[in-house]
Amino acid sequence: MANLIDGRALARSLDEETRAGVAERIAAGHEAPGLAVVLVGSDPASEVYVSHKIRACARVGIVSYEHRLPESTSQDALLTLIARLNVDPTVHGILVQVPLPPHIEAGVILGAIDPAKDVDGFHPVNVGRLSTGTGGLVPCTPLGVMKLLDTVIDDLTGMNVVVIGKSNIVGKPIAMLLLEREATVTVTHIETRGLPEIARRADVIIAAAGAPRLVRGFWVKQGAVLIDVGITRAAREDGGENLVGDIAIDEMEHAKAVTPVPGGVGPMTIACLLANTLKAARNAGKGQDGRD
Numbered sequence: 001m002a003n004l005i006d007g008r009a010l011a012r013s014l015d016e017e018t019r020a021g022v023a024e025r026i027a028a029g030h031e032a033p034g035l036a037v038v039l040v041g042s043d044p045a046s047e048v049y050v051s052h053k054i055r056a057c058a059r060v061g062i063v064s065y066e067h068r069l070p071e072s073t074s075q076d077a078l079l080t081l082i083a084r085l086n087v088d089p090t091v092h093g094i095l096v097q098v099p100l101p102p103h104i105e106a107g108v109i110l111g112a113i114d115p116a117k118d119v120d121g122f123h124p125v126n127v128g129r130l131s132t133g134t135g136g137l138v139p140c141t142p143l144g145v146m147k148l149l150d151t152v153i154d155d156l157t158g159m160n161v162v163v164i165g166k167s168n169i170v171g172k173p174i175a176m177l178l179l180e181r182e183a184t185v186t187v188t189h190i191e192t193r194g195l196p197e198i199a200r201r202a203d204v205i206i207a208a209a210g211a212p213r214l215v216r217g218f219w220v221k222q223g224a225v226l227i228d229v230g231i232t233r234a235a236r237e238d239g240g241e242n243l244v245g246d247i248a249i250d251e252m253e254h255a256k257a258v259t260p261v262p263g264g265v266g267p268m269t270i271a272c273l274l275a276n277t278l279k280a281a282r283n284a285g286k287g288q289d290g291r292d
């Protein structure tokens with residue numbers, strides 16, 4: 001098996017930094033950073049993620065405010081809640097779990113969050129800042145992917161990186177962060193022709209398609225670094241479920257390093273959410289509008 005990158009261990013060390021930063025702020029007389037987590041409906045996977053996020057906040061001293069709303073919640077009612085959280089001085093970060101129910105327009109909701117409290121980095125102002133390299137809050141999963149890469153690659157300059165998936169919340173922001181590091185980035189998707197050949201040229205492959213075991217051993221050149229963002233839930237015969245990534249990890253003996261699922265990108269996503277919440281609290285009241 002290829003060398004595994006331990007996302008849980010890296011998340012623990014980032015959490016330790018966040019915990020120390022929170023403690024320092026409190027010692028200096030500030031209130032604890034606060035994160036509002038909004039969940040509409042009761043999708044089981046979303047419930048699991050939200051409960052992980054709430055527990056993670058407690059571990060580092062961030063106060064969490066959970067808002068669980070019924071599936072039938074109207075778009076207007078959700079906008080009213082966001083308007084209230086935007087002006088609440090105890091709330092430094094706001095996260096609205098996606099996907100939202102079909103009668104709610106995600107773009108309208110995400111665009112209504114104060115960019116300075118947008119710890120997911122999904123607001124168009126933060127998206128614009130990321131794509132122009134002008135600071136702002138950066139989406140958690142892409143941030144986690146970069147920190148994982150930094151543990152195995154010193155300098156991405158000129159490297160061929162293939163990103164599989166072009167979603168607004170994962171693929172595109174990862175591509176932006178990689179360009180900022182002077183990597184040569186190829187963003188691929190469902191309509192891409194000859195993906196195995198494109199992948200074989202890559203020094204780094206970032207798989208964020210949600211297609212189980214899409215990336216096979218013969219797609220990967222010797223010594224490549226592989227980051228697996230995909231998570232698919234597969235039912236087991238005993239009634240439980242397995243999490244399956246986008247990378248056929250048992251075929252990757254020839255890779256330099258690979259992140260497992262679970263235990264790779266997932267824990268880093270949550271650690272980066274906490275780090276972003278601390279950052280938002282530090283910037284609060286400075287009129288920073290989500291800037292660094």
Ligand SMILES: NC(=O)C1=CN([C@@H]2O[C@H](COP(=O)(O)OP(=O)(O)OC[C@H]3O[C@@H](n4cnc5c(N)ncnc54)[C@H](OP(=O)(O)O)[C@@H]3O)[C@@H](O)[C@H]2O)C=CC1
Pocket residue numbers: 141164165166167168169170171188189190191192195208209210211214229230231232265266267269
């Ligand atoms: N570990 C973590 O912290 C997180 C994990 N995830 C997981 O990452 C995966 C991606 O999430 P997200 O970006 O939100 O998903 P989306 O479904 O929004 O996007 C998937 C992207 O992958 C592309 N794609 C799908 N199948 C293939 C394929 N067979 N070959 C090439 N490209 C393909 C799609 O192409 P097209 O655009 O052409 O349709 C699309 O661009 C999911 O499994 C999700 O559960 C997501 C967020 C956080």
Ligand SMILES: Nc1nc(=O)c2c([nH]1)NC[C@@H]1CN(c3ccc(C(=O)N[C@@H](CCC(=O)O)C(=O)O)cc3)C=[N+]21
Pocket residue numbers: 048049052095096097098099120140141231243261262263264265266267269270
């Ligand atoms: N507004 C918003 N922001 C998000 O960041 C967001 C979202 N909506 N919707 C859904 C996706 C998905 N996501 C994950 C978070 C943690 C794990 C995670 O902790 N995974 C563990 C396993 C968890 C388990 O056991 O199910 C792991 O991979 O080791 C995975 C995925 C955040 N997302």
